[in-house]
Amino acid sequence: MKKSEKPFVLGLLGDGQLAQMTALAARSLGMKTHVFASSRENPAAFVADEVTLGDLADEAALVSFAKSVDALTYDTENLPYEAICKAAAQTPAFPDPNILHIAQHRIRERTFLATLGIPIPDVAFITSEAECEHATRVFTFPAVLKTAAFGYDGKGQRVVREASELRDAWRDLGDQPCVLEAFVTFEREMSVIVARAQTGEMQTFGVIDNEHRNHILHASVSPSSLSATMQQEALRIAQTIAASLNLVGLLAVEMFATEDGRVLVNELAPRPHNSGHVTQCANALSQFHKLCLAVSGQALGAIDARPGVMVNLLGDLFPDGVEPIFRRVGFVEPPLAATPGTAVTAYFYGKQEARPGRKMGHLIAVADTVADAYEMAERAYQVYVHAAAVAGGSRV
Structure with missing residues (x-):
């Protein structure tokens, strides 16, 4: 990057420690960073060259933010997909929002991996009472039930040791789409x-x-x-x-x-x-x-x-x-x-x-x-x- 060039401005969606360390790395490479943050008290806001406060669900605000930077990247996959797509229509977003869409939902993720022939643990998708009942008859237990979205660091998970526990575990997680995965030794x-x-x-x-x-x-x-x-x-x-x-x-x-x-x-x-x-x-x-x-x-x-x-x-x-x-x-x-x-x-x-x-x-x-x-x-x-x-x- 020539010194006479205008510095590359990297836009960060997400304001946690991963965005913070990305911003510091960008600075060491001669880049500028602009973070879309929910609070000035969040880690990335302490170190970014510019901070825009807003809600990631605000599509208009994201589009405006995207126009102010040379590229977008993220520190979490749990972002509003449609809003990110609209921002990406204004400036390049990496990784592509469609990759986010796959990674932020375990059913889409497992389906994608299976299509590629990538080995994954035995899995069943639970999106209804009928699928829950079917899994109790055909799946091997013990297993782990995980919410399809927004689970991390053990959150949104339940251990299901017997088939008879599955229905209660699914209800405990809010009757929402889940993946049921066999225990892996x-x-x-x-x-x-x-x-x-x-x-x-x-x-x-x-x-x-x-x-x-x-x-x-x-x-x-x-x-x-x-x-x-x-x-x-x-x-x-x-x-x-x-x-x-x-x-x-x-x-x-x-x-x-x-x-x-x-x-x-x-x-x-x-x-x-x-x-x-x-x-x-x-x-x-x-x-x-x-x-x-x-x-x-x-x-x-x-x-x-x-x-x-x-x-x-x-x-x-x-x-x-x-x-x-x-x-x-x-x-x-x-x-x-x-x-x-x-x-x-x-x-x-x-x-x-x-x-x-x-x-x-x-x-x-x-x-x-x-x-x-x-x-x-x-x-x-x-x-x-x-x-x-x-x-x-x-x-x-």
Whole structure:
């Protein structure tokens, strides 16, 4: 980008921490950012060059916002599809709104994956009393019932251990469209984040191993320790999906590695992903940089990587009485000294209120080996656990 050129203005729909970190990456690349935010107290509004306050359901406001930027991207798939399409008619939106439409509804998502021949867990769609009754007769239990829309971090889900529990579980979720999925006996949960440029250039950050606690991501480890065969299959699947969607931007593909050697797709997220935070320190260019480069029509750049581990810092770690360090924005001093060639960094989103399960920030450790990075990240994490315990409010 020549210095004489007008800076590229990236429009961000969604104002959470993913948009915040995208805005910071854009700034490091010489771009400007304009965020459509619901409040000036939300993470992206703290760092964007320009902020428009409004409601994402306001089509006229979105269209006006779109006219003010050079491209649009998102930090969530749960956006009003028709309004996003009208905004995209004014300025390019990446990924394409039709990809959002698929990813924001599990029935559409599972149908799309099945059409491609992508392996997924056994599934049944529940949209009526009749389908619910049919599933009790033909589906294998135990299973998990998930709302088709607006479920994340374990929300909108019910475990159904016996067929007789299905009807009550469906009613408990509001009689709304759901997917019923068979339990998967898995060895590992992992993700692959694909970046794809407007030219079709495609990169991945490799397979990232994920550890969940209470249905919320706790740690992400890169590179994966899965067998080379399973990693190659995971990469093949993710790249196949991205190419089939004609992706421009980012796509995170969440997967299971089963105990019998299969790779199954769990969910798609056409945006930056929590597991990709490790790339901020472990890679030459992070997932956020790749997104900015892709949507602005540039090449994706370097992919060099070192072993790294990311650990989420939730609101459980910050009870009343603990110094509100989470109100700061950006990278802060490491909580523990690192040895030469290694580093532990803390990043906070600037959220003003800590609540149990709420993501307030994360730690990233990098080292010469995954084992060293994991040990460093865990030691740093325990500093926060101990501080919360001393304050008497930790729920960890």
